[in-house]
Amino acid sequence: MKPVCLVIGAGAGIGGNVARRFAQEGYHACLCRRSDLDGLNRMVNAIKNDGGSATGFLLNAVEPNSIEERVAAIEADIGPIEVVVYNLGAQIGDRSLKDTSLKAFETGWRLGTFGLFRLASAVCPLMEARGKGTILVTSATAAMRGNGGQHSHAAAMGGRRMLCQTLNAEFASKGIHVAHIVIDGAVDAPDTLGKMLGPERFQQLRETRGNEHDGLMLPAQIAETYLHLAQQHRSTWTFEIDIRAFSDRPWWNH
Amino acid sequence: MTQSDERATQPSGQDVALIVGGGPGISSSCARLFAKNGMRVAIAARSADKPVLLNLEKMHGTRRYACDASDPAAVELLFQNVVRDLGAPTLVVHNIDGRVPEIFRKQITEADPSAALATLRNSAFSAFLVGQQAPRLMRENKLNANGAKGTIIFTNASAALKGFALSGAFAMACQAKAGLAESMARELMPQGIHVTNVPIDAAIGWTQEDGSRAHRLAGTSVDDNMADPDRIAETYLQLHRQHRSTWAFEVVLRPWVEKW
Numbered sequence: 211m212k213p214v215c216l217v218i219g220a221g222a223g224i225g226g227n228v229a230r231r232f233a234q235e236g237y238h239a240c241l242c243r244r245s246d247l248d249g250l251n252r253m254v255n256a257i258k259n260d261g262g263s264a265t266g267f268l269l270n271a272v273e274p275n276s277i278e279e280r281v282a283a284i285e286a287d288i289g290p291i292e293v294v295v296y297n298l299g300a301q302i303g304d305r306s307l308k309d310t311s312l313k314a315f316e317t318g319w320r321l322g323t324f325g326l327f328r329l330a331s332a333v334c335p336l337m338e339a340r341g342k343g344t345i346l347v348t349s350a351t352a353a354m355r356g357n358g359g360q361h362s363h364a365a366a367m368g369g370r371r372m373l374c375q376t377l378n379a380e381f382a383s384k385g386i387h388v389a390h391i392v393i394d395g396a397v398d399a400p401d402t403l404g405k406m407l408g409p410e411r412f413q414q415l416r417e418t419r420g421n422e423h424d425g426l427m428l429p430a431q432i433a434e435t436y437l438h439l440a441q442q443h444r445s446t447w448t449f450e451i452d453i454r455a456f457s458d459r460p461w462w463n464h
Numbered sequence: 465m466t467q468s469d470e471r472a473t474q475p476s477g478q479d480v481a482l483i484v485g486g487g488p489g490i491s492s493s494c495a496r497l498f499a500k501n502g503m504r505v506a507i508a509a510r511s512a513d514k515p516v517l518l519n520l521e522k523m524h525g526t527r528r529y530a531c532d533a534s535d536p537a538a539v540e541l542l543f544q545n546v547v548r549d550l551g552a553p554t555l556v557v558h559n560i561d562g563r564v565p566e567i568f569r570k571q572i573t574e575a576d577p578s579a580a581l582a583t584l585r586n587s588a589f590s591a592f593l594v595g596q597q598a599p600r601l602m603r604e605n606k607l608n609a610n611g612a613k614g615t616i617i618f619t620n621a622s623a624a625l626k627g628f629a630l631s632g633a634f635a636m637a638c639q640a641k642a643g644l645a646e647s648m649a650r651e652l653m654p655q656g657i658h659v660t661n662v663p664i665d666a667a668i669g670w671t672q673e674d675g676s677r678a679h680r681l682a683g684t685s686v687d688d689n690m691a692d693p694d695r696i697a698e699t700y701l702q703l704h705r706q707h708r709s710t711w712a713f714e715v716v717l718r719p720w721v722e723k724w
Contacts, residue, residue, distance in 0.1 A: 431707035445688040456708040
């Protein structure tokens with residue numbers, strides 16, 4: 211039975227590429243995303259055509275019990291979850307305080323912080339019983355500083371970062387490696403950035419900053435760092451890592 | 465701005481690594497791992513005739529250089545010699561702790577100013593000197609397959625993150641080094657040179673003759689409660705291999721059971 215790498219938030223960006231990279235490494239990849247069954251099937255089939263094994267699930271992380279039931283079903287039907295990647299974003303673009311609704315703020319928290327809490331509550335007992343596990347958490351510049359217009363996102367990601375710290379404090383010495391990964395720049399991800407900008411502006415951004423310019427973070431390259439983190443020996447674990455394109459201004463210099 | 469047309473298509477087999485600060489721990493582990501991965505490796509230490517360095521030369525073909533890294537002329541000469549012998553470096557690791565024996569566990573009121581200054585010179589000032597020479601050469605390197613001209617890694621310590629009691633001079637040195645690394649990252653990353661700061665937040669236990677891992681002061685490692693330098697080297701190599709669209713700056717390494 212292959213160990214499972216469960217990815218919550220598997221679009222065509224970081225999530226899908228991390229799933230694919232771990233599948234190449236011999237994991238059974240479980241890809242979860244909220245919508246776009248066709249896109250999900252394409253990613254699962256691409257992994258299978260590569261010689262890897264994968265299963266796709268539609269999952270709405272905001273719904274009660276969705277994460278918990280998915281974790282239980284994977285453990286029962288597919289295999290032990292050795293690596294879990296929490297990759298749900300909560301970026302809604304810059305909005306002033308008056309344009310940030312209560313609903314938008316609350317949704318940010320549900321996706322940014324509460325979903326991770328629920329996932330951890332579901333997988334940590336299993337990983338603790340096995341004495342090992344890896345929880346890789348995608349995060350953002352907003353976890354490090356609250357930029358203008360980022361009320362919902364920064365609160366959600368700041369909460370995510372602190373939750374990662376408390377999870378690490380409780381579970382590192384029980385064999386669970388928690389890593390908070392600060393994605394400190396724009397990712398070349400059609401399903402998130404691409405949808406936020408629309409096809410025309412996204413294409414334009416790729417031409418001016420992406421492609422051979424390497425100014426947009428390439429998700430397939432990001433996946434290499436996720437894999438390295440999961441492979442770190444327990445004598446030298448990294449809790450937090452910040453990555454960005456070489457040409458980008460890091461969060462501490464904004 | 466980009467020079468993708470000039471970029472190599474394969475990971476470079478011509479990688480030249482220079483490790484400044486050489487002993488039995490991280491530097492030896494790096495030298496072994498880098499050599500195994502096809503790099504030509506140079507290692508510099510105040511005394512180049514230590515048995516551990518002689519052994520690296522014998523087993524892995526590592527070139528040894530004697531260098532007082534706190535002396536500007538000596539550091540300049542070191543880089544010239546490495547270029548002459550191996551070629552321009554693509555990976556430079558600054559791996560000097562820098563503490564002089566008299567500075568350990570001294571109250572601020574009793575620390576000898578000259579010992580504090582020596583610690584700063586050995587650590588942060590030598591990092592500056594190495595950090596100045598490396599990019600002068602790396603700038604001229606061709607972009608490798610990852611779009612990089614070179615990598616500069618600063619080994620750092622817990623004191624870069626938090627000031628401990630009885631450790632004022634070392635805290636000054638480590639935080640100075642971290643600030644230098646951060647500034648260099650901002651300046652050099654857009655030029656294609658990857659700069660990273662790697663605080664090792666633990667005692668480092670290296671493999672002894674009997675196979676156990678131990679630290680000179682902290683004793684023997686039990687259940688991986690000390691950082692294994694062979695594993696530290698793996699992260700250094702991964703940092704060096706990161707694609708320029710996804711460069712890390714700070715990577716703290718600590719054992720799973722370490723309190724922080």
